[in-house]
Amino acid sequence: MRENLYIVSAPSGSGKTTLLQHLVTKFDHLLFSISYTTRTPRGHEEDGIEYFFIDRDEFQGMVDRREFLESAEYHGNLYGTSRQFVEENIASGHAVILDIDVQGAQQVKDQIEGAVTIFLMPPSFTELERRLKERRLEDDETIRRRLAIAKKEILRYNDYDYVVINDKLDESFGLLEAIVRSGSARPICQEERIREIIASFGGMD
Numbered sequence: 001m002r003e004n005l006y007i008v009s010a011p012s013g014s015g016k017t018t019l020l021q022h023l024v025t026k027f028d029h030l031l032f033s034i035s036y037t038t039r040t041p042r043g044h045e046e047d048g049i050e051y052f053f054i055d056r057d058e059f060q061g062m063v064d065r066r067e068f069l070e071s072a073e074y075h076g077n078l079y080g081t082s083r084q085f086v087e088e089n090i091a092s093g094h095a096v097i098l099d100i101d102v103q104g105a106q107q108v109k110d111q112i113e114g115a116v117t118i119f120l121m122p123p124s125f126t127e128l129e130r131r132l133k134e135r136r137l138e139d140d141e142t143i144r145r146r147l148a149i150a151k152k153e154i155l156r157y158n159d160y161d162y163v164v165i166n167d168k169l170d171e172s173f174g175l176l177e178a179i180v181r182s183g184s185a186r187p188i189c190q191e192e193r194i195r196e197i198i199a200s201f202g203g204m205d
């Protein structure tokens with residue numbers, strides 16, 4: 001099965017939220033999949049906007065009912081992607097973008113052939129630290145742990161189709177837009193239109 005699905009992974013603080021918010025406003029056909037998590041909301045986060053915030057029992061219930069396309073534990077919290085959201089929207093002709101960690105990305109790639117995978121990198125460790133601190137949403141210990149996880153995650157860049165180094169925001173926007181545009185040019189994403197064109201030539205025979 002080949003699908004119009006984009007997977008984005010990056011160490012926390014690299015700029016994923018900033019970049020993906022831009023992308024979904026830029027492309028009407030692109031929908032962001034809101035994950036489920038047992039993490040507590042951070043800053044101004046709202047239930048149903050950044051995440052669906054649920055407790056561990058509810059999360060386990062969803063695992064048992066096979067309602068997640070993938071799920072993983074990250075920094076002591078559970079995260080999962082709704083299978084129904086992804087399948088229904090792809091079936092209705094949308095592209096879906098997932099913001100998931102490296103473990104989840106691997107699980108999705110194992111199930112869905114043709115998903116476009118993108119790894120976002122901060123331009124340096126020092127800049128990642130600066131961005132996490134500037135965001136001011138977590139205490140020093142949490143930031144220290146996130147940076148330790150980032151050191152491991154960063155080494156997985158080669159498992160992805162594209163690497164976007166998020167240094168200058170405008171350049172990153174441009175590069176991501178180009179990736180989504182070329183993703184949409186794949187035959188699988190244009191099947192309906194291609195069928196109409198072929199029909200206008202008198203069909204397949």
Ligand code: ADP
Nearest residue numbers: 012013014015016017018131135166167168169
């Ligand atoms: P993530 O979703 O990956 O955790 P955010 O989008 O919340 O990251 O970005 C973390 C911080 O870095 C935010 O304060 C954001 O405004 C800032 N930021 C994101 N991209 C850039 C960039 N290219 N240059 C400078 N600051 C950035």
Ligand code: 5GP
Nearest residue numbers: 012035071072074079080081099100101104
């Ligand atoms: P944060 O707590 O900073 O929002 O996210 C922590 C990490 O969890 C990030 O790497 C983010 O991409 C990842 N994440 C968010 N949602 C999901 C999900 O549904 N599944 C998986 N596997 N990871 C997720």
